[in-house]
Amino acid sequence: MSSWVRIGDRVKTKAEMDARAQRAARGYASLGVGCGDVVAVYMRNDFAFMEASLAAGLCGAYVVPVNWHDTPEEARYVLENSGAKVLVIHADLWRNIGHAVPASVAVIVAETPPGLRGSYRVGDEAAKVPAGMTDWESWLAGFAPAAPPFPTSPGSMIYTSGTTGHPKGVRRQPPTPEQALASQQMMRLVGGLTDWADRLGDVVLLIPGPAYHSSPNGWMFSFYNMGANIIVEPRFEPERMLATIASHRVTHALVVPTMxxxxxxxxAETRSRYDLSSLTFAMHVGAPCPPHVKRGMIDWWGPVITEHYGSTEVGAVTFCTSDEWLAHPGTVGQRLPGCAVVVMDEEGRELPLGQSGEIVCGRDLYPEFTYHDDPGKRAKSARGHLVATGDVGFFDADGFLYLSGRASDMIIFGGTNIYPAEIESELMKVQGVADCAVFGIPDDEFGEKVCAFIQPAAGAVLDEEAVRADLKSRLAGYKIPRRIEFASTLPREDTGKIFKRKLKEPFWQGTGRSI
Known part of the structure; x- marks a missing residue:
């Protein structure tokens, strides 16, 4: 029996999706797409997103999933930089950015399906394919399925969103058979499939985050290709996620700390309403998780929560179970087999246990990468044969890694380094704080000072001095925010993660510094 994919209330079998991807592959070939070329996908979570991506792999082409929150100019940069030959896009999104798409790119427009219209308040007219544009469904129907053998898929070329300059496209070499096998074995280990080897058809993976992100994209297609069943939510909604786990007996899920x-x-009565006993493996990745939040989730869901750490460039390099985390609160795990993880100082020397420094990583049998069209950035990230992740952290005496924060997020206050993640973790313990974002803003005396944006919980009343007083017992004085802003809502991605850049930009405009 063919495995299936559910998106919202719609279901397709893997066999149906594979046949449609093969039609699209023949269609791409008619547009000149071949090995090493690029197909861009600018879509929300939808079957067309998956089919268009799978089809690129069947051509030996890279797929570039573009963040559909991008402005027209940001989208133009990714399309031009990647050299995309084809763009597949939802109709309402095309209406937003179509004027910025380079004339050299062949465009195929998919109707925005009803399930997505409601989630994103898209009107029926905006959801239709504009007159004169190539319609995804009609276009697919014009091609017979491409036949094997197919070239090796190079996978996705993810554009990482840095805090400075343009995003970088991580372009990886197509894997050798040995590398592909090693990656699949690692996916099975980190993805909690070692006990499911003979019954992958019983696995149900829930992806509640946007598929343009590196982790949801990678895990979604890895589980799909191994024959598991997949549920992809149109967008993250907390209670709906619980209902989905309960009603569809979800066994595996990929989540981020904000969720x-x-x-x-x-x-409490909402949380207790749903039977989550089918869940055996809840992977979390993507950002540091405040210890009290993770402990709360383990208390609720049980010891099914695992964590792995890595990057788009090197994949997963550490891993920990719930029990390991409870014994080492705050850790992101120990080195995985075949992985190198080193903490270095500014001179490239390995630091002793307990000392924070730059985290550099590498994996055996992992395809080499470059930053597309920018070998200089690739060289800058190299630390010998390893790669700098952009994170700062340290190891404890038992070999468990801890993150201090992002090097690029670091606030330099009068020459002292401050990492926002530590302050955010402490702010989340303050009664009445629902969420927060901490970052540096200009200061004439100290260069930068700590600023915090706080979203109060419903009904909570907070004031600056009370928040600072709460923090004083847990943070050094120089880490306590000098400026605190309260907001009923904070700008967010589909995952619920805060768009910190949107909060920072107004403070740095006109300073001559990019963020």
Whole structure:
């Protein structure tokens, strides 16, 4: 029996999707797409997103999933930089950015399906394919399925969103058979499939985050290609996630810490309403998780929560179970087999246990990468044969890694380094704080000072001095925010993660410094 994919209330079998991807592959070939070329996908979570991506792999082409929150100019940069030959896009999104798409790119427009219209308040007219544009469904129907053998898929070329300059496209070499096998074995280990080897058809993976992100994209297609069943949510909604786990007996899920925060914010009676006993493996990745939040989730869901750490460039390099985390609160795990993880100082020397420094990583049998069209950036990230992740952290005496924060997020206050993640973790312990974002803003005397944006919980009344007083017992004085802003809502991605850049930009405009 063919495995299936559910998106919202719609379901397709893997066999149906594969046949449609093969039609699209023949269609791409008619547009000149071949090995090493690029197909861009600018879509929300939808079957067409998956089919268009799978088809690129069947051509030996890279797929570039573009963040559909991008402005027209940001989208133009990715399309031009990647050299995309084809763009597949939802109709309402085309209406937003179509004027910025380079004339050299062949455009195929998919109707925005009803399930997505409601989630994103898209009108029926905006959801239709504009007259004169190539319609995805009609276009597919014009091609017979491409036949094997197919070239090796190079996978996705993810554009990482840095805090400075343009995003970088991580372009990886197509894997050798040995590398592909090693990656699949690692995916099975980190993805919690070692006990499911003979019954992958019983696995149900839930992806509640946007598929343009590196982790949801990678895990979604890895589980799909191994024959598991997949549920992809149109967008993350806390109670809907619980209902989905309960009603479809979800066994595996991929989550990020912000989702934990929003799940824990649900009323106790709502949380207790759903049977989550089918869940055996809840992977979290993507950002540091405040210890009290993770402990709360383990208390609720049980020891099914695992964590792995890595990057788009090197994949997963550390891993920990719930029990390991409870014994080492705050850790992101120990080195995985075949992985190198080193903490270095500014001179490239390995630091002793307990000392924070730059985290550099590498994996055996992992395809080499470059930053597309920018070998200089690739060289800058190299630390010998390893790669700098952009994170700062340290190892404890038992070999468990801890993150201090992003090097690029670091606030330099009068020559002292401050990492926002530590302050955010402490702010989340303050009674009445629902969520927060901490970053540096200009200061005439100290260069930068700590600024915090706080979203109060429903009904909570907070004031600056009370928040600072709460923090004083847990943070050094120089780490306590000098400026605190309260906001009923904070700008967010589909995952619920805060768009910190949107908060920072107004403070740095006109200073001559990019963020």
């Amino acid at each position: 934990f925060v929003r799940l824990l914010a649900l009323p």
